[in-house]
Amino acid sequence: MSAKTVKITARKIIVDSKTILDDATVIIKKGAVAKIGPAETLSQIKTDRVINLKNHILHPGxxxxxxxxxxxxxxxxxxxxxxxxxxxxxxxxxxxxxxxxxxxxxxxxxxxxxxxxxxxxxxxxxxxxxxxxxxxxxxxxxxxxxxxxxxxxxxxxxxxxxxxxxxxxxxxxxxxxxxxxxxxxxxxxxxxxxxxxxxxxxxxxxxxxxxxxxxxxxxxxxxxxxxxxxxxxxxxxxxxxxxxxxxxxxxxxxxxxxxxxxxxxxxxxxxxxxxxxxxxxxxxxxxxxxxxxxxxxxxxxxxxxxxxxxxxxxxxxxxxxxxxxxxxxxxxxxxxxxxxxxxxxxxxxxxxxxxxxxGLKGGTGTLAVKAPFDAVAIKMPKNIKTDPIKAIITSRRKIAMVWINGTAKYKNMENMK
Ligand SMILES: [Zn+2]
CATH class of the missing domain: 3.20.20.140 (Metal-dependent hydrolases)
Known part of the structure; x- marks a missing residue:
């Protein structure tokens, strides 16, 4: 678990199967979701690291x-x-x-x-x-x-x-x-x-x-x-x-x-x-x-x-x-x-x-506040119109990053561009 605070902004954040946020930000503290919401609202929060995933979908692992x-x-x-x-x-x-x-x-x-x-x-x-x-x-x-x-x-x-x-x-x-x-x-x-x-x-x-x-x-x-x-x-x-x-x-x-x-x-x-x-x-x-x-x-x-x-x-x-x-x-x-x-x-x-x-506790499997930050960033096709959950499952995914407990475990830098 990283001690650093991280701010990640993405075009779509799937908090859970019923909650999908557009242009949203998640703040990660001690490996868990500290705050999540519209990018505008959270833009003033200072963190040790900032990751901009403007063309990505972020979803729970x-x-x-x-x-x-x-x-x-x-x-x-x-x-x-x-x-x-x-x-x-x-x-x-x-x-x-x-x-x-x-x-x-x-x-x-x-x-x-x-x-x-x-x-x-x-x-x-x-x-x-x-x-x-x-x-x-x-x-x-x-x-x-x-x-x-x-x-x-x-x-x-x-x-x-x-x-x-x-x-x-x-x-x-x-x-x-x-x-x-x-x-x-x-x-x-x-x-x-x-x-x-x-x-x-x-x-x-x-x-x-x-x-x-x-x-x-x-x-x-x-x-x-x-x-x-x-x-x-x-x-x-x-x-x-x-x-x-x-x-x-x-x-x-x-x-x-x-x-x-x-x-x-x-x-x-x-x-x-x-x-x-x-x-x-x-x-x-x-x-x-x-x-x-x-x-x-x-x-x-x-x-x-x-x-x-x-x-x-x-x-x-x-x-x-x-x-x-x-x-x-x-x-x-x-x-x-x-x-x-x-x-x-x-x-x-x-x-x-x-x-x-x-029996995994604390909101694991979601990106709700307090849940461990176990997440996946997918590079979106340009001008995506389709539902993001459908896009993840049915389209050829390009996984850019995977985090577990707030630590990056997989990076495909080519997809980060
Ligand atoms: Zn078996």
Whole structure:
């Protein structure tokens, strides 16, 4: 965070999806928005630095609510559209063979891709333990969901202790905070799920769970049959009768893990599940291009969820099942499939909605007064007539600068001219 005060004037400032200011100025103090308003009104305020972005749109940085940076090294290495359990098998096989260097380089490239496409906060699932220090070095804002897996009930205590050790070693900072991720109902035993849920509740940690992603997951959850049963048998983790015997949402509710949780995908959920999700104040994260990569539709009942007031956020998922880590590509894909949802509403899900899902406080995901200055400057085409949110999402953007916590993290000077 810079101690200097900065004044930035831009042609358009998007404070949030509903508030767009023309010829406006933002004053930044201690890395946060101190004042924002018409340029004329704030012109007399003296600051250490003045940045004139007369031909730019300034907007809050995107919040990617679901990513796995430590799978970035798998970009282009897995078969697109393969059945989900085959994809898991290939992923596990490739990860075993990967060197730390490969994984670390993937994480660095992933972070670079996030920041250079305007994402300033990320909900990152950490399964290898490699991303925390690299994220800390990058200056990105993140919730690190330390992942736990283990379907053999006798392993629950040791897996839980491993997770606790990681959490105790990890010190939260201004930019990085811990969360937990019991991976999914087919990969985490009820005993482990219950322990992690109770621990998260006691320590007020955000929880991210892969939820009802495929029809095969529902089959396994309810009947204990299908490809997930085969997968668990091959991993030596299946025993007859060891499956939830209810929907994945019902299972997590039984494990006391649903309250305030972040549910990833939720492609196959019933009305009864939606009622449980609503009651638990859980958020659903849709990853539009991950669905496209797997050649499956976004089956989440988006309209019903919105009608029920269930909050939605957007994520990219990992480069093991996506083409890029660009939130505008996620908005475009979602809008293509759900044209009734406005670009403004999707912009809100991709900024403020993601911040609320991840529990990022103080107006993160907006440029309101007191919000951390996580922002993106886009060079505008001359005489822009179109709505600035539409311009950011649908036109070929030229990102000039990206700030996180008031510090410039990306500069493309050519676009500053
Ligand atoms: Zn995921």
């Amino acid at each position: 995107f919040v990617n609510a679901h990513c796995h940076l430590d799978l970035s090294f798998l970009k282009g290495k897995l078969k697109q559209g393969a059945p989900f359990t085959s994809w898991i098998r290939s992923l596990v096989a490739k990860r075993v063979k990967a060197t730390m260097q490969e994984i670390d380089n993937g994480i660095k490239n992933g972070i670079k891709q996030l920041i250079s496409t305007g994402t300033t906060s990320v909900g990152d699932i950490s399964s290898t333990g490699r991303s925390p220090s690299i994220l800390a070095h990058s200056g990105m804002r993140a919730i690190l969901f330390h992942e736990t897996l283990g379907y053999n009930p006798p392993d629950a205590i040791s897996r839980f202790n491993d997770l606790k050790q990681i959490l105790e070693k990890f010190a939260d900072s201004d930019l990085l905070k811990s969360g937990v991720s019991p991976h999914a109902i087919y990969s985490v035993s009820p005993a482990l799920f219950k322990k992690v849920s109770a621990y998260a509740k006691k320590n007020n940690l955000p929880v991210a769970i892969h939820m009802a992603e495929t029809e095969e997951e529902i089959e396994f959850s309810k009947k204990g049959t299908g490809p997930f049963r085969e997968l668990l048998i091959s991993f030596g983790s299946f025993a007859p009768g060891r499956y939830p015997k209810t929907s994945p949402v019902g299972a997590v509710a039984n494990f006391n893990g649903l309250k305030n949780s972040i549910l990833i995908h939720a492609n196959h959920i019933s009305n009864a599940d939606i009622a449980k999700i609503k009651k638990a104040h859980a958020t659903i994260v849709i990853c539009p291009n991950s669905n496209r990569w797997f050649k499956r539709p976004i089956s989440a009942p988006v309209g019903t969820l919105l009608d029920n007031g269930v909050p939605l956020a957007l994520g990219t998922d990992s480069l093991a099942s996506n083409y890029a880590l660009d939130m505008t590509a996620e908005i475009r894909e979602f809008h293509k499939k759900f044209p009734d949802i406005s670009l403004h509403q999707l912009f809100d899900m991709a900024t403020n909605g993601g911040a609320l899902a991840l």
